[in-house]
Amino acid sequence: MDEKTGIKRSRRSRSINTIWISVSIVLAGLYVIFGPLNYPKLGKDSALPNKGHAQSSFRLEHIYRHGIGTYPKMQVLEASSEVIESGKARFSELRTAQEGSDSAANDDIWTSSPHYATENPLDHKFKLSLEPQVLKRMLYRDPAFVESYLDYAHENPHMASKVNLDWIDETVLVPNISDKETVVSLALMSSNAYVKLPHTGDWRNVTGPWNHTENSGHGWDDDGIRGHIFVDDEKDIVVIAIKGTSAQGLTGSGEDETTVNDKINDNLLFSCCCARVSYLWTTVCDCYLKSYTCDETCLEKELRRKDRYYKAVLNIYREVVQRHPSSTIWVTGHSLGGALASLMGRTYGLPVVAFEAPGELLASRRLHLPMPPGYPNYLEGIWHFGNTADPIFMGTCNGASSSCSIGGYAMETSCHTGKQCVFDTVKEKGWHVSLLNHRIHKVIDGVLEAYEAPARCVPPGPCHDCFNWKYVKDSSSKTTSSKSQSSTTITRTTNTITSEPTNTSCVGRNWYGWCTEYGL
Structure with missing residues (x-):
């Protein structure tokens, strides 16, 4: 009897183990099938039914500045009541100083439109309309994963092209680009990033201990990029506005803080080969080989360097995601800021609205940004607004006699990603092609506000940059x-x-x- 009882218990034990193993296999299979669908997204899906085609109000919440070169640190400034009041005093001081001036940049402080008049741009309330849209994005968009993939793609581009990333069709909230007030408000956010900041405020260190002896003074501001972060009242949508080019050579491009590094990054991103226009030019990198021949591997390394703006905007995005992990994130910017916004959007699958940005398609290819296979880039959530009288946006600001070349800028690209929303100001308004029409507030007052509705956004036509150049690998x-x-x-x-x-x-x-x- 004892032997039979032992056999029965052994069989019962094996049956129980078999059942547990079967259940475990089934659960593991369900996890493999349905697990990725539960991956935390960067936006709140529950807000989609309630916020579709709605309007939200946004205010400036904090400002990031990322040092480059000698000062490779990142800091954040909270938009506290003290900072807001100091900004008002600073704005009033600058406006008083410019009264009566005949300078072309006289309206660069803020738009002259009475509808958006304010005593303090840092305290302005922006109204944006929203709508749901399906975007194809990478399933895993964690910054650590994406940046590791980019590093791998940079070192092994041929092998990276064989890597099958997971892509999903995801419904997200995007700006309603057919709404005039939304487009103007995003342009004002882009111009807000140019506003000179007050000298007061407690900048908090983000990237480690801060050496006040080495990193104090105005010099720190000369070597960096800035991002203004706007958040809606419900704290579930965040807009990153990236500062564009500051340069006296490009009229109306904003304040003159970061001229040197802005020019380096402009010439690196938007030239065919390190701004090698002629033998008289000083190149921004050593990738030029001979006449119309360039080392492409060298160019890609230069773009991915840690002291370049692309890497800096990725670091800013990483901090914003950590601070707003469950929020939908949009990006906007003007000129260089618009191009960097587009590159960030291409990297993480974010909705982007750029204004008067130079052609950034060539840079996105050199950076090996992830792209869904067989998916045209104009179906991404990227919209480029511009006008035909702006030579930088149209890609015609090149040649020895152009204003860009005279200012030391090699703006040789014209191809954009996403869709183009172009106002034909040359034909419809009789404007002449001029760098004055690149200014953000000329665009806001003379284009976005002057037209009854935003321009229709369409896929770009056939375009090929630097067709006469030969690029070699290694x-x-x-x-x-x-x-x-x-x-x-x-x-x-x-x-x-x-x-x-x-x-x-x-x-x-x-x-x-x-x-x-x-x-x-």
Whole structure:
């Protein structure tokens, strides 16, 4: 009896174990199938039915500034009542100083439209209309994952093209670009990023201890980029406005704080090869090889350097996501800020509205930004607003006699990602092509406010930048290979009996085992 009882207990135990194993397998299968659908998104889906085609009010909540070069730190300034009041005094001071001035930049402080008149741009309340739209985005958009993929794609572009990323169709809230007030408000947010900040306020360190001896004074502001963060009343939608180019050479481009680094990044992002226009130009990188020939690998490395603006805006986005983990995030900007906003949107699948931005399609390809396979880029949530009298937006501000070249800017690109919303001010208003029409407040007052409705957004036509340039990959290794092949040919011609190597061995591998260097 004891033996039979033991056998029954053993069978019962095995049956229970079998049941648990079966249940575990089923649960694991369900997790694999449905688990990714529960991945935390950057927006609140529950808000979609209630906020579709609604209007929300936004205010400035905080400001990020990211140092570049000598000051590679990042700080954040809360838009407290003290900062807001100081901003009002600063705005009044600047406006009084410019009264009676005939300077072309006289209206660069704020728009002259009475509908948006304010005594303090930092305290202005922006009204934006929203609407739901389906966007195809990466399933996993955590900054750590995305940046690791970009690093891998930069080091191994051919292998990265074979990586199958997970993409989903996701309904998100986007700005209603057919609403005039929404478009004007986003343009005002972009101009808000140019506003000179008060000298008071407690900037809090984000990236580690701050050395006040080394990183104090006006010099820190000369080497960085700034992002103004606006949040709606419900705290579920965040707008990042990125500051554009500051330069005396580009009329009306904003304050003159970050001229040097702005010019470097402009020439790196929007030129064919390191701003190599002629032998008289000083290039911003060493990727130029010979006449109309450029080292593409070198260019990609320059764009991904940590002291470039693209890396800085990714760091700002990372901080905003940590602070608003469940909010929908939009991005906007003017000129260089608009191009950086578009690159950020392409990286993380964010809705973007850019104003008068130079062509950034070439830069997005050089950065190997993720793109859904077989998916045209004009179906992304990126909208470029511009006018035909702006040579920077149209890609015609180049050539030896152009204003951009005279100012030291090689603006050679014209192709945009996303959709283009173009006002034909040359034909409909009789405007002449001029850099004055690139100014953000000329665009707001003379274009966005003057027209009854926003321009219709359409896919861009066929476009190809730098068609007369030749780009080579890793020129150093190709040169070595060419020399070796030439030497072998000479040996065969002279009929010298030599033993040609038939086998090679790998002498260098990267972290995942791919051979990067061969030896005999």
